[in-house]
Amino acid sequence: xxxxxxxxxxxxxxxxxxxxxxxxxxxxxxxxxxxxxxxxxxxxxxxxxxxxxxxxxxxxxxxxxxxxxxxxxxxxxxxxxxxxxxxxxxxxxxxxxxxxxxxxxxxxxxxxxxxxxxxxxxxxxxxxxxxxxxxx
Numbered sequence: 506x507x508x509x510x511x512x513x514x515x516x517x518x519x520x521x522x523x524x525x526x527x528x529x530x531x532x533x534x535x536x537x538x539x540x541x542x543x544x545x546x547x548x549x550x551x552x553x554x555x556x557x558x559x560x561x562x563x564x565x566x567x568x569x570x571x572x573x574x575x576x577x578x579x580x581x582x583x584x585x586x587x588x589x590x591x592x593x594x595x596x597x598x599x600x601x602x603x604x605x606x607x608x609x610x611x612x613x614x615x616x617x618x619x620x621x622x623x624x625x626x627x628x629x630x631x632x633x634x635x636x637x638x639x640x641x
Contacts, residue, residue, distance in 0.1 A: 507595045508588045509573070516608055525556040527570070527625065559625045570622030575604050583607050586618035 513522055556562055565574050566585060575584040584607060588600035600618030607613060 508601055519608055525554050525562050527556050527559045562625060568625055569620040572620045584616045587620035589621055
């Protein structure tokens with residue numbers, strides 16, 4: 506969530522984010538807040554949507570938490586994958602760098618990056634799963 510927040514903060518007028526939240530296992534609302542979702546809501550053009558069964562996320566090709574799909578103004582998919590170097594870690598990574606390149610009118614080395622989050626298929630383990638759909 507921290508890497509997503511960095512992108513949204515750096516490009517507030519250039520990215521619209523729709524974040525799908527999928528609670529698995531027995532997660533409380535305080536766990537949801539602790540994972541940083543609440544802090545994203547005040548950012549411009551950010552919407553948090555519940556997707557408790559994960560159906561919407563799967564429609565966009567998400568198999569793991571942390572999946573990001575980035576679309577251009579024409580609706581074409583420009584990037585899909587993760588924007589963290591490893592699960593739950595912060596720092597420079599190919600996914601975020603690809604989105605930054607696209608926002609700056611450059612072609613990234615790749616339009617995909619590995620996703621390091623929890624599996625959407627395993628609904629038994631407590632894990633706040635999020636998928637972000639971004640557009641410029």
